[in-house]
Amino acid sequence: MPNPYNVAxxxxxxxxxxxxRKLAKALIAMAPDSIKLEIVEIxxxxxxxxxxxxxxxxxxxxxxxxxxxxxxxxxxxPEYNRSVPGALKNAxxxxxxxxxxxxxxxxxxxxxxxxxGAIGGFGANHHLRQSLVFLNMPALQQPExxxxxxxxxxxxxxxxxKPETKKFLDSFLAAFAAWIERTAKAPG
Ligand SMILES: Cc1cc2nc3c(=O)[nH]c(=O)nc-3n(C[C@H](O)[C@H](O)[C@H](O)COP(=O)(O)O)c2cc1C
Numbered sequence: 001m002p003n004p005y006n007v008a009x010x011x012x013x014x015x016x017x018x019x020x021r022k023l024a025k026a027l028i029a030m031a032p033d034s035i036k037l038e039i040v041e042i043x044x045x046x047x048x049x050x051x052x053x054x055x056x057x058x059x060x061x062x063x064x065x066x067x068x069x070x071x072x073x074x075x076x077x078p079e080y081n082r083s084v085p086g087a088l089k090n091a092x093x094x095x096x097x098x099x100x101x102x103x104x105x106x107x108x109x110x111x112x113x114x115x116x117g118a119i120g121g122f123g124a125n126h127h128l129r130q131s132l133v134f135l136n137m138p139a140l141q142q143p144e145x146x147x148x149x150x151x152x153x154x155x156x157x158x159x160x161x162k163p164e165t166k167k168f169l170d171s172f173l174a175a176f177a178a179w180i181e182r183t184a185k186a187p188g
Contacts, residue, residue: 004036005180008070012077012088012124014043019150020114022158024076027112027169035177037074040066042091053098060094067095067103072180073137074110079117079124084131092131102135108183109137110176112145120146140179145172 009028013020021039028037046057056064067073077088084092095103109132113121125146132139145168147153153165160166 001181001186002071002184004034005071005177005184006069007031007035007037007072007074007180008040008067009037009074009076010040010042010088010091012075012085014087018078019116019153020076020078022154023112023114023147023150023169024074025158026154026160027074027076027173030166030170031173032177035072035173035180038070040070042087045087045091045094048090048093048097050097056094056098063091064095064101064103067107070107071184072108072110072176073104074112074176075128076112076114077121077124077128079113079115079121082123083127084124088128089131092135096135104135104137106185107137108180109139110145110172110179111139112147112172114147114150116149116151118148120148120150122146138179138183140176143168143172143175145169 009024011021011024024039031037045059045063078085111125111128113125115121129139155161
């Protein structure tokens with residue numbers, strides 16, 4: 001049993017001042033001892049092209065190897081047009097191929113959607129969950145994490161301003177850590 005479990009964090013936004021990235025960084029700092037979170041970048045990945053499936057670009061191969069080195073995956077994503085941003089969907093597609101060699105299969109997953117809007121990226125959160133079913137990634141169900149009003153969550157240094165947000169995220173991380181312990185594949 002790995003101690004801690006290593007968790008890849010995929011951030012669905014590529015912009016520098018991303019609220020999702022700020023939340024991911026806050027989560028990294030507050031994670032319990034049993035899990036270690038690390039952002040895996042996706043912005044440099046080439047668009048998936050099935051013509052290259054047998055000989056994928058180096059960046060795609062490296063991304064797959066990196067994902068395979070983690071025990072679990074946490075998605076922190078905005079909602080674009082009521083769905084998952086293209087950059088994140090592309091990373092998922094890149095990691096899922098070649099056919100039969102998905103890098104995702106069996107890895108426990110968590111989903112947090114973050115939006116300045118009131119409904120906290122619900123649409124993206126659930127579209128992502130649809131892919132996780134096909135990818136065979138057991139996804140934490142409760143607590144659901146739709147983080148709304150995100151424009152007002154962080155202070156100037158990226159710290160969480162509201163104790164209730166921190167309390168909720170602590171409970172999410174505790175549940176996610178327990179979920180990983182229950183569902184992670186044995187190493188090797
Ligand atoms: C192309 C695009 C589509 C968007 N669609 C939605 C949407 O469907 N729902 C929503 O709540 N916010 C939507 N937004 C607003 C984003 O939630 C907002 O830009 C947010 O800050 C993006 O996350 P980030 O701060 O991590 O980059 C959209 C933004 C863009 C650029």
